[in-house]
Amino acid sequence: MHGTLIYREQPAQISRAAVDGDDLWLSLDELKTATGWELRPQGACLGDLCVPIPAGREAEFVRDGGTRLNLTALGRLLGQPVVHDAARAVWFFGEAARARASGLSSLEAPDFTLPDLDGRLHSLSDYRGKKVFLVSWASW
Amino acid sequence: MIAVALETGGAATAGEWIRAATPTYPCLIDERHLVAELYGMVNVNCAVWINEAGRIVRPTESAGASQAFRRHMDRRTYQLSPEGIADKQLRRRVYLDALRDWAMKGGASRHALSPDAARERLRAPTEEHALAAANFRLGQHLHQQGHREAALSYFAEARRLHPESWNYKRQTWELEERGKAAGPEFWAAVDALGDTPYYPRVEMEGMPPSAG
Numbered sequence: 001m002h003g004t005l006i007y008r009e010q011p012a013q014i015s016r017a018a019v020d021g022d023d024l025w026l027s028l029d030e031l032k033t034a035t036g037w038e039l040r041p042q043g044a045c046l047g048d049l050c051v052p053i054p055a056g057r058e059a060e061f062v063r064d065g066g067t068r069l070n071l072t073a074l075g076r077l078l079g080q081p082v083v084h085d086a087a088r089a090v091w092f093f094g095e096a097a098r099a100r101a102s103g104l105s106s107l108e109a110p111d112f113t114l115p116d117l118d119g120r121l122h123s124l125s126d127y128r129g130k131k132v133f134l135v136s137w138a139s140w
Numbered sequence: 141m142i143a144v145a146l147e148t149g150g151a152a153t154a155g156e157w158i159r160a161a162t163p164t165y166p167c168l169i170d171e172r173h174l175v176a177e178l179y180g181m182v183n184v185n186c187a188v189w190i191n192e193a194g195r196i197v198r199p200t201e202s203a204g205a206s207q208a209f210r211r212h213m214d215r216r217t218y219q220l221s222p223e224g225i226a227d228k229q230l231r232r233r234v235y236l237d238a239l240r241d242w243a244m245k246g247g248a249s250r251h252a253l254s255p256d257a258a259r260e261r262l263r264a265p266t267e268e269h270a271l272a273a274a275n276f277r278l279g280q281h282l283h284q285q286g287h288r289e290a291a292l293s294y295f296a297e298a299r300r301l302h303p304e305s306w307n308y309k310r311q312t313w314e315l316e317e318r319g320k321a322a323g324p325e326f327w328a329a330v331d332a333l334g335d336t337p338y339y340p341r342v343e344m345e346g347m348p349p350s351a352g
Contacts, residue, residue: 004281006277006278006281009172009174011281079267079270080270081267081270081271081273081274082274083271083274083275083277083278083294084278085278085282085290085294087290088282088285088287088290090278090281090282092274092277092278092281093274094270094271094273094274094277095177095270095273096270097264097265097266097267097269097270100177100178100264100265100270101264101265104179104180104196104199104262104264105259105262105264107195107196107255107258107259108194108195108196109188109190109194109195109196110178110179112170112174112175112178114144114168114169114170114174114175115168115169116166116167116168116169117151117154117155117158117159117167117169122142122166122168124142124190124194125194127142128192128193128194129192130192131189131190131191131192131242131243131246132141132142132189132190133141133142133187133189133190133239133243134142134144134175134179134187134188134189134190135141135142135143135144135185135186135187135203136143136144136145136146136170136175136176136181136184136185136186136187137143137144137145137146137184137185138145138146138147138154138184138307138310138311139145139147139149139153139154139157140147140153140310140311140313140314140321140322
């Protein structure tokens, strides 16, 4: 399947995915390229973070001789919201509510990077050392 | 100060407002409403106070906005009555005085909350809110790619999953039809609130308790 995968806000084109209902099976190379996740002996890993594949549920997560991982199943395990548009082959994997809540409860202001009107990017972290009054508005 | 425009239309819709304001502070454009998701903002204007160490000292709250428009605005002309204008000015003044106090005194300001007090005011997202954000983002992506009709169904799902979000309602109504964000659907939704405030009360010394 050819399509678009938006994972952690990063869009990527995928071309060798297999779709089975709501499940998105990625080859390990596309998995790494599009999401950063890898399949290692200890489980699915993103950098130093490794999530063991639940015992007895291996077939839900890995198939084709260990060459594909079910990204949707991994998302469910992590509590990520997953939405896909089948007609246009677009998949969106968001951030889990519990991850957002945990980040907020630390009171560390979540970082973001956005453009100004001239397209220049600003990150909240650029303003560390200054008080920041962060305010939202809209034209609508 | 960092102002963030929650504008799926991007610079095309936010630009004229930013240029008119001739700002001396960064005005950023957030087509994905990412900042709203990160900070639990469900309306505009909302604000967060962040200290020099990058710590939240006042979580998301209405930035001194008045909901006097509910009872004191002519819905044809959008004109506020003198009573409505007075309420709007009072809330803005109280909020700005508090903000200036914090800017001057930092952690010693009575308006800078302790970590425990700040945590108590946090509104943690639910799984429905996270799923609403995912639907909004997919809709926003499709809209940006020119799949307008397809996008609308995801926007509707975002509104259903997170009905407290006026950002989702008004942004997506406006994408459906220009002017709809302040049209009959908006007023019907506001009226349906009944005694529920449009802007949750800002717990701040000197801020009037009534809803305007």
